[in-house]
Amino acid sequence: MNADPSYSPGTWLGHARLFSRPSHYVALATVVALALDLVSPHLALNVVSTAVQGAVVAWCTRDFVARRTWRDGPQRTTAVVLGTLAVSLLFVLGKLDVLIESLLGEVEPLRALDVLRTYGTVVTVASLASLYERSPARMQFLSRLALRPVQTIVVSYAAAVLVGALLLALPFSLQETRHASLFDALFMATSAVSVTGLSVVDIPSTYSGFGLFVLLVLVQLGGLGIMFLFAAFAVLSGRKLSARSEHDLVETLGAEARTGFGRTLRFIVVVTLALEFTGALALLPAMERQVGLPSAAFHALFHAISAFCNAGISSLSGGVAGLGTGALAIIAGLAVIGGLGTPVLFPIWERLRGSARMLGLHARLALVTTGILLVAGALGLLLLDAGHGLAGLPFHHKLGHALFLSASARTSGFQLAEIPSMSPAALAWLIFLGLVGASPGSTGGGLKTTTFAVLALSVVAVLRRQSEVVAFGRAVPKEDILRAVALLFCGLSVLALGTTALLALEPERPLAAIFEAASAFSTTGMTLGLTSKLSPASRLVVMLLMIVGRLGPLTLLAAFFDRRRPAEVHYPAQHVQFG
Incomplete structure (x- = not known):
């Protein structure tokens, strides 16, 4: 002192x-x-x-x-x-x-x-x-x-959005000073940190190289998790975390407690860097054809990070539509892998290294649900969009675009030109895929694949008159089922309120407003062209939906409530009628 x-x-x-x-x-x-x-x-x-x-x-x-x-x-x-x-x-x-x-x-x-x-x-x-x-x-x-881990996450995301907005509003971040707007910068920072990808400006013509770099850093922060990155910097600088902090961080990342923070940290850093740089190298030839060699490396890295973090932000003037089938497949693959999350990728890595431990129930549910949704999503788009956005394409291109959109809708949000011309039924199918989203502990958003799987299995258990929800020979704990129901209720409630607000503010295009609200909440980032035309009030609604969708409604509620477990009291049971 x-x-x-x-x-x-x-x-x-x-x-x-x-x-x-x-x-x-x-x-x-x-x-x-x-x-x-x-x-x-x-x-x-x-x-x-x-x-x-x-x-x-x-x-x-x-x-x-x-x-x-x-x-x-x-x-x-x-x-x-x-x-x-x-x-x-x-x-x-x-x-x-x-x-x-x-x-x-x-x-x-x-x-x-x-x-x-x-x-x-x-x-x-x-x-x-x-x-x-x-x-x-x-x-x-x-x-x-003193902030609890959940409160630290909320404060960290808010701070990242604020700092990002200030940096994006500087003249050094812009192609021309006339584009300077703190409100636009706040929207773009929110979209990047929440890895949504909605944009109120044309990114390539608005932001300079420094501005694109700021967006890329915000996407990486939002995708991997700000709290994790702060802890990683602390560990790399030689500071020792307390046992409680390590336990909270492992839980935040969705890994098992037995894994330990050190192993989880090394795995995430190595896998993230390896996949992003491998993806950038694979995208380099396509980028070279688009923008030439001097800047192709940066654009390739930008799209690799944006895809792995499920952000859906493109640094190209025409987006990803003109990159070709091979590049789209690479982007979709990175988005799917990033959307699986640490709780799935780590046990797979352990198995590849010779571990005899079987994949847990979470990893199996996430993998199976992801595979089913990819295939069912593509088939649904092919059936529901016949004669509309995908019409006129050769069948192999139509199938490739359907698979790409199926992967992109959960929840990377890279957009192809035919989305605004799709049928209402196909757009509703994209909304459903976006709401299901990626897996817990991943870079994606949505209500999560395991939530959808557990609720679907609960329906099966009710129809079979089973007292337990069972999958792969394992019973799902009742606490997890309650959490899935609570997450669905809170998510749909937030989405309903946000959609109602957007419909009230943007009554001229109701379908576009509904799609925009669902896209923001699920952090998908697809749009029917409404984002850049939103009023200031509508932009605020969309920003709130993006942040709530990224953090999760339960996480935000937990930040304001005491998480200490109360004394357990058992009350007499009594049936309630449903349906």
């Missing part, structure tokens, strides 16, 4: 030094600069406000260094202060970039003023937050803030 009395929380001297006149003047200067940005009719005042905000950032940085917060303060608070300072600095530089482009005539003055107001607001909020966190009491509060 620093010997300086100002670092002793609760003392009069500490608070007096905290709220000293220099910090008051800095806060006042920050607010005045924002006022200049908001009311400025000319760029000259924006130059003054930018200079003031740059001076504020410099003062805050000097104060941070002088107080040696990184050495004596809590690590969590240090990270927050560093983050706010970095945001302030980046957006001051962004304002300078916009001012220079405006002076050179590359941006219209009115558009430049709008962008400068947005950037000025971000700089002000970040600078005031940095000043706010100078308080030792607030530092101690953040350091003592």
